[in-house]
Amino acid sequence: MQNYESHLIDNDAGDIKVFIKSKTQEFIFDTGLGYIVLPKLFKQLTILYKDESKEFSIDGFDSMFFYVFKKYGDQIVISKNRDKYSFNIFGFCKAFQKAFQIHINKLKKEGKEIGLSDEEEDFENFGNPFRLETLIAFDEFSKVIKNQNV
Numbered sequence: 001m002q003n004y005e006s007h008l009i010d011n012d013a014g015d016i017k018v019f020i021k022s023k024t025q026e027f028i029f030d031t032g033l034g035y036i037v038l039p040k041l042f043k044q045l046t047i048l049y050k051d052e053s054k055e056f057s058i059d060g061f062d063s064m065f066f067y068v069f070k071k072y073g074d075q076i077v078i079s080k081n082r083d084k085y086s087f088n089i090f091g092f093c094k095a096f097q098k099a100f101q102i103h104i105n106k107l108k109k110e111g112k113e114i115g116l117s118d119e120e121e122d123f124e125n126f127g128n129p130f131r132l133e134t135l136i137a138f139d140e141f142s143k144v145i146k147n148q149n150v
Contacts, residue, residue, distance in 0.1 A: 002088050006095035008103040010034065014127035020087065020095050027078060027085040029096075033061040034129025042137035044069070046144050048076070049093055093145050100138060104130065 005021040016034040020027045031037040037058060044056040048071050055070045068079040076089040107114050107130060114130035 002091040004087065004091050004095040006099035008099040010103070010129060014129050016129055018096060018099050020092060020099075022087060025085055027080070027087070029060075029067070030065055031060040033127070035127055035131050035134060037061060038129055038134045039137040042134070042141040045093060045096070046137075046141045049089060049144060049148070090145075090148070093141075097138075097142050097145050101142070104135075104138075 018029040117132045
């Protein structure tokens, strides 16, 4: 299994960028409306990783990117518009999980509100991608990644 570098950045509008870098390529998952996209992404990556599906697609919304994720054995091939990236699926998922976890820890240290439900969300937190639905999907994804080896 390869180890990949990763990190995540977000902005106040709810946009997310996750960078996954190998020795030969750098993939950037770029999405607007993170509160809509991220729960679906984590759920679909979990299903793909567990071999319950071989492919899924996801829209980056405001970022104008469309992604197709396909699993071939222990490889994940990602098409981003016309570009293609290939990673070891375990290494990719572990890097994605790590970037997200580090960012969540950073937000907690800064005292930012995360894990709000739809009912708790107010105008100031509208569009926060780190809401309860995202964190639940991320937790399930993390459990699968931490408890499996490829």
